[in-house]
Amino acid sequence: xxxxxxxxxxxxxxxxxxxxxxxxxxxxxxxQEVSARLRKDLLRGLGKHSHHKAPVKMLPTFVRATxxxxxxxxxxxxxxxxxxxxVLHVRVEEEAQKVLKMDSQICAIPQEMMLGTGEQLFDxxxxxxxxxxxxxxxxxKTLPLGFTFSFPCEQLEIDKSILIRWTKGFNCSGVEGKDxxxxxxxxxxxxxxxxxxxxxxxxxxxxTMMSCGYRDQSCEIGMIIGTGTNACYMEEMKNxxxxxxxxxxxxxxxxxxxxxxxxxxxxxxxxxxVEVDKTSINPGVHMYVSQLFRIITxxxxxxxxxxxxxxxxxxxxxxxxxxxxLLFKGQISxxxxxxxxxxxxFISEIEDGLENAKKILTELGLDWDPVxxxxxxxxxxxISSRSARLCAAALATLVNRIRNNRKxxxxxxxxxxxxxxxxxxxxxxxxxxxxxxxxxxxxTFLVSEDGSGKGAAMVTAVAQRLAHQFPVILxxxxxxxxx
Ligand code: BGC
Numbered sequence: 001x002x003x004x005x006x007x008x009x010x011x012x013x014x015x016x017x018x019x020x021x022x023x024x025x026x027x028x029x030x031x032q033e034v035s036a037r038l039r040k041d042l043l044r045g046l047g048k049h050s051h052h053k054a055p056v057k058m059l060p061t062f063v064r065a066t067x068x069x070x071x072x073x074x075x076x077x078x079x080x081x082x083x084x085x086x087v088l089h090v091r092v093e094e095e096a097q098k099v100l101k102m103d104s105q106i107c108a109i110p111q112e113m114m115l116g117t118g119e120q121l122f123d124x125x126x127x128x129x130x131x132x133x134x135x136x137x138x139x140x141k142t143l144p145l146g147f148t149f150s151f152p153c154e155q156l157e158i159d160k161s162i163l164i165r166w167t168k169g170f171n172c173s174g175v176e177g178k179d180x181x182x183x184x185x186x187x188x189x190x191x192x193x194x195x196x197x198x199x200x201x202x203x204x205x206x207x208t209m210m211s212c213g214y215r216d217q218s219c220e221i222g223m224i225i226g227t228g229t230n231a232c233y234m235e236e237m238k239n240x241x242x243x244x245x246x247x248x249x250x251x252x253x254x255x256x257x258x259x260x261x262x263x264x265x266x267x268x269x270x271x272x273x274v275e276v277d278k279t280s281i282n283p284g285v286h287m288y289v290s291q292l293f294r295i296i297t298x299x300x301x302x303x304x305x306x307x308x309x310x311x312x313x314x315x316x317x318x319x320x321x322x323x324x325x326l327l328f329k330g331q332i333s334x335x336x337x338x339x340x341x342x343x344x345x346f347i348s349e350i351e352d353g354l355e356n357a358k359k360i361l362t363e364l365g366l367d368w369d370p371v372x373x374x375x376x377x378x379x380x381x382x383i384s385s386r387s388a389r390l391c392a393a394a395l396a397t398l399v400n401r402i403r404n405n406r407k408x409x410x411x412x413x414x415x416x417x418x419x420x421x422x423x424x425x426x427x428x429x430x431x432x433x434x435x436x437x438x439x440x441x442x443x444t445f446l447v448s449e450d451g452s453g454k455g456a457a458m459v460t461a462v463a464q465r466l467a468h469q470f471p472v473i474l475x476x477x478x479x480x481x482x483x
Contacts, residue, residue: 035396038397041055042397057164057258062157074089075457079456089132092461115172163176200456221395256301265304268304315336333366348384350380351425409440410440
């Protein structure tokens with residue numbers, strides 16, 4: 001009893017694991033420094049000439065307006081890039097001011113397909129969509145489609161979007177550098193049994209912002225902390241140097257996951273973060289991508305924050321501690337020794353309570369004692385805190401930027417949020433750190449209701465509404481600035 005309680009409250013120093021965890025514990029000063037570095041990188045991404053070398057891409061989304069409540073109609077939505085691939089039928093109702101999900105279907109993307117050819121991937125997507133339309137009796141309808149494609153894309157128009165790079169374990173050949181809408185349409189035409197209407201390409205952060213914007217007009221930031229991490233926000237057009245026009249605002253997809261790509265965060269990377277590059281794994285499958293396929297280097301900031309990597313980082317720390325005979329009597333179980341086997345969801349489960357921790361350690365085939373369980377909890381807490389606080393530093397950079405843009409002493413704003421990591425962890429650490437780093441901003445967090453599905457339909461609906469209101473302007477509108 002007494003021994004257990006003491007261990008549960010012990011610090012890393014008392015438990016003798018200080019040296020492993022120290023580098024993960026970022027001081028407020030360091031977080032401030034991270035935020036300052038990102039502030040500079042936002043500018044580089046927005047600049048006309050600095051953009052091509054910028055690690056934070058700051059991609060224009062061509063979304064210039066949030067919903068005004070008069071949108072309506074039936075839409076299809078595709079959602080690729082989170083935990084699952086989904087097809088949805090969404091109805092936007094004007095009178096009720098509601099976005100209704102009529103029906104949806106989840107299609108698994110097999111692991112081989114994530115690493116196969118682009119043609120296979122898009123054929124699979126077209127098949128899932130076809131099956132769904134069939135089951136819903138929608139095949140003859142040619143509905144407009146919002147495509148939530150949650151990877152960094154250079155968007156040229158609302159329906160022209162070039163994939164810059166794969167992330168989150170995807171690595172299909174022949175897609176990087178290509179227009180994703182084109183690839184989707186080609187796959188649908190190869191089948192020839194149905195067609196789709198106009199397409200709007202949407203990043204999940206933008207869908208999240210838009211779905212929250214329907215409920216709260218002051219929602220001008222969308223943030224995802226899930227398999228990957230990213231945020232978008234409303235930027236002044238005059239600062240978006242790569243696009244002509246100085247009036248109004250445009251939503252910018254920051255792609256902050258790439259922060260550090262130029263080495264700017266090397267001083268805070270631990271040996272374990274570096275190790276993850278080598279064992280870059282795909283969830284559930286026990287293979288080293290780097291051994292079988294070309295090496296995918298995960299974006300540095302994303303690596304320290306998102307669900308794709310957190311579990312693996314914890315695993316690498318535990319393996320090292322065990323090898324150094326600090327844990328599990330020096331015995332690594334086969335499961336713990338296998339990349340990808342320590343799932344990110346274990347982290348929040350272990351943090352939830354000592355009993356959970358013990359259960360999971362047993363499932364992992366480890367011979368643990370009470371002190372081991374406490375050390376493991378401490379490791380999980382350290383890694384997830386770092387994730388939350390780094391995310392807070394980045395979010396603080398965005399809200400501070402919006403406040404400065406508008407020359408306000410005080411900014412009150414709403415952030416639409418989604419993602420498994422955000423939903424599963426207590427948000428107090430993130431909120432506390434943002435308050436510290438952005439003291440002049442008052443932030444409300446709003447968890448999005450299916451931004452990738454309903455939000456994508458909203459983006460498409462707003463596009464349609466404006467095209468309808470201003471029919472003279474062909475294919476472009478208040479919402480979409482032509483290049
Ligand atoms: C992608 C972003 C996406 C984020 C969250 C990242 O890997 O690059 O486009 O928004 O994951 O899903």
